[in-house]
Amino acid sequence: METNTQDRITLKNLKVADFASEETLCFTATVLFDGKPVATASNDGHGGSTRLLALKGQRDRLSEAEAFAASLPPDVSEHVDPNDNACRFTIDMTLDYLVDGLANTMHADRKLRSAFNRDIGNKVLFIKDGKLLFLKGIKLKAIVDRKAYFAALRSRRAQPIVILAELAPDEAFGLWKQHVLGDKPD
Structure with a gap:
């Protein structure tokens, strides 16, 4: 998923439990909308969707973030659509799907940066x-x-x-x- 096409929704305080990640990334994070915290996000890593919980007093801002995410273009995968072999499989954008992509990208970037730091130091x-x-x-x-x-x-x-x-x-x-x-x- 291409998550860097927007910059209004970001994550901070990402904590990943690699050992518990099975079908999806097991993580918790704070979701920011226009730089301000609006929700906590969590996924247990067993293939289910990411849960978003509005922070105190941020329910309306979380709704705005959800509306913004829904307005983004769908994610077009490399895979063929099982219902139409002439098309690629697409997934409509939702906030939880976007947060999953951001968490995966952030985690991969951290792992890559750690590998670089080991190499450059040694x-x-x-x-x-x-x-x-x-x-x-x-x-x-x-x-x-x-x-x-x-x-x-x-x-x-x-x-x-x-x-x-x-x-x-x-x-x-x-x-x-x-x-x-x-x-x-x-």
Whole structure:
């Protein structure tokens, strides 16, 4: 599901129980509408829908959020519609469906960021010839004079390299993600 086409409904305080997630993601979160908390969301991870509970005094705002979600375009899946082989299977947008998608996206992003942080902290990562590589047995944290080490590393290479530890964190993450995921956006 494409959840980033809107920015009025967001989540905070997402807590996921991977061990309890079976058919759906087991989570709790606070639902924000236009940046203000309106509901709590929870899913027990057994395949049922997400429950939304309005926060005190926010029932009308939750209704507005539900109306906004319903006004969004339907989610068009990659799968063929079982009722019409010429069409893709579509799901009308609802707030609980949108919240599920946001929670899944947020959780996947967190897991990806954690993997990046492990890699960037433990390896000397660099890009050479369009490939993400690392130096086996060398821990980035153990290098005292990184500037000198990186200069020596560059001098030993015939072709230019991009060392991720020298980049801004978001730029390094973007390059790492591009190479780890390939053409897949998520």
